[in-house]
Amino acid sequence: MSDVEEIRHKISAFIASEILKDPDRAIAPDEPLISSGLIDSFSLVDRALFIEDTFGVRIDDAELTADVFDTIDELAGFIKARRDSNA
């Protein structure tokens, strides 16, 4: 599994089981998360904390909007880029 694929997989599993309470729910990499309401505002912080704990990438609260990243693809790209620039 490539780096980005693994990141995608972990985020998708987290959202399905912890936020949607539906572990079987598959989330497409290009499925909108925030603008579709799949992730509500109360869960934004959860997602940020999960990403920091799992990937060591800190997301600023100003970045928690659909404009910055709305899909798992965009998120995974962001995480990968941050990690690479820190490496």
Add this chain to the structure above:
Amino acid sequence: MTQTVADNILTSFREHPDKVALVLQSPQGDEEITFRDLVHGSSAYAHVYAQAGILPGEPVILLLQQGRSLVEAFFGAVLHGSVPSIMPFLTEKLSPERYRASLEALIEITQPSALVTYPEFQSEVERARKEGDSVRSLLLSHEIPPVGDLALDSLQGLKRDPQDLVLLQHSSGTTGLQKGVALSHRAVLNQVDSYGQAIHMTADDVVVSWLPLYHDMGLIAGFIMPILKRAELVLMSPFDWVKAPYRLFRAVSDYGGTLSWLPNFAYNFCSQKIRDRDLEGVDLSTWRAVINCSEPMRWESHEMFYERFRDYGFKREALATCYAMAENVFAVTQGGIGESVTVDPIDGDRLRSESQAAPVADSESALRMLSAGKPISNTRIRIVDEAGRTLPDRQIGEIALQGNSLLSGYYHRPELTQEAFLDGWYLTGDLGYTVESELFVTGRRKEIIIVGGKNIFPQDLEYLASQVPGVHPGRVVAFGIYNEDIGTEEVAIVAEVDPEYEDRRHEISREIRSVINQGSDVAVRYIETVDRGWLIKTSSGKTARGANREKYLQMTGRI
């Protein structure tokens, strides 16, 4: 005491023009607004309303985000004598079609003569208007020229009588918008006076709030009351807070905050989701009351909050409680000021089976009820049975109230107003019991779901879910399930699926989630698709939400 809200604001302006009325916080920085600034900015709006031919007494709907324009458009309406109503702004997730439908419904029932919004939002608002509707002007926030000469004496708002309406307050959603709580100047000032006494509020207090202004707790406790009492208000947007809850604690520390109001879920949310690094150097010792209000209050949430923040100077005695509703302007009772909140350990089983609050020894198995405190001085409460007879202490019944800050009526809905009163007592629809003069709220008769302090009407969610192909029309039920971990209710939907859609259940669940998340103010948590005939109906053919909730909880092994 001044006679109207406009008098009060202008008196503060004359006597303390340089006092800071509020500080607006945003990630871009803090903006101080003195009473002089407030009156200048609001007069500019008042002037524009007058020029647009808006008459005193006419409703004006404000479609603005939490910020300076909203504050000025609101008080501008008050200074002009018109009646402002704040509608929640479109959120990232809400579908523009649903928002438009809500706005159309609000225009229809409220008959506003003006709408105020941003230029970027103009075309969206235009789409909600209909030929021949009541709206005469659509005013844009950037087209408000500053006033050179204040000409305060010519303000129409100074000619209002205390019994005239000062504002309208709506719950959200299709159902909530139908019931605009109409409040008079007198009711608001009576509330501010009486509630101010109950919490010992003075001009030295500093209120810190992230609550939205379209909800009674945010509008009254977190906006109007501190300004009328000349206490400093530090206000941030709920959207900024929810993404960075530590901002509340930073603001309290930076400004010496003394008072805040929070819905119960926020105690859990703040306790669980803030990193230590974001609290470095924070001092919460000035916080004298953090008041839990607007959804069922939990002892566990208070404990969690205290344990999390005690090391930052948070004092246990600052934990306070309140029972409030828009129909009484805001507060009905207040607890925990100058004394600790009374905890009443009762037998949870007997509460459910016998409608009795039977006291038991305090232990893990007891249901630890938090007192909502005593009625504020202008409000009386009674617990009544279905025939309206007063019940003795410790018997569960409906909470009824009387006082001088009650609503003038539901706007343009005299039949709803009449239904809400029994022999001069307002029937709240909430259930509770008293012990001596203290009130304990146990539940509600009306089937409202409260998520994070927001009232959600199940019929709105059921209507949305019924739109999904494959869901049998009318065979959907929505209800709340309390989640102890997050300190609030989560929404569950049970929907009957037609047999020919049997193999599409997964897709149907997904669509229900999507249509509700984008069509309402909540995100649905649990969705169960069931066979035809699963749902229990009452003998009159209505959906029995309570019985179906029980059935669902049993099926999923929760009880």
